[in-house]
Amino acid sequence: MNNKVYWLIGGIIVIIGIVLVSRWTTREAQRNNPPADGQVIRTSPASEENIGVLFTRSDVATHNSATSCYAIVSGTVYDLTSWIGKHPGGPEKIIPLCGTDATAAFSKQHGSSTKATTTLASLLIGSLSQ
Numbered sequence: 001m002n003n004k005v006y007w008l009i010g011g012i013i014v015i016i017g018i019v020l021v022s023r024w025t026t027r028e029a030q031r032n033n034p035p036a037d038g039q040v041i042r043t044s045p046a047s048e049e050n051i052g053v054l055f056t057r058s059d060v061a062t063h064n065s066a067t068s069c070y071a072i073v074s075g076t077v078y079d080l081t082s083w084i085g086k087h088p089g090g091p092e093k094i095i096p097l098c099g100t101d102a103t104a105a106f107s108k109q110h111g112s113s114t115k116a117t118t119t120l121a122s123l124l125i126g127s128l129s130q
């Protein structure tokens, strides 16, 4: 083998070395900087950031149609408008909930369903102010 081949192999080994070291240092940096107490790591939908937006019951009551459909479930306000046409149980189950407190209807039907709870979380727009 001539010198060029040795240089080429050497170069490849050096590049692989640099990649491995930089990956290791990044991982170490993440390990040494855990989130501060109280800092939230968000794995849930960004809509959870709306939790501080406040609505009164009368605000919610004005969104009582299929074209603008808000509902309250357990003190939290959801915009169900985009979900009406996608609901596997049919739109007719959602439309009567528009503008109302749907806590009882939701928990009766879906109280133990993780999927329904996750869907609801993705539609969160705020909380009840009273």
Ligand code: HEM
Pocket: 071, 080, 083, 087, 088, 089, 090, 093, 094, 097, 102, 105, 106, 109, 110, 113, 115, 116, 117, 119, 120
């Ligand atoms: C208030 C908001 C609601 C949300 C976000 C919601 C969400 C969902 C979701 C995600 C599914 C699919 C479940 C799965 O695939 O495992 C589903 C199915 C269904 N929902 Fe709802 N739902 C709501 C309200 C209701 C209400 C009030 C009723 C009845 C009065 C109802 C009746 C049904 C039925 C019959 C099904 C199909 C069978 C089943 O998967 O349980 N839903 N819903």
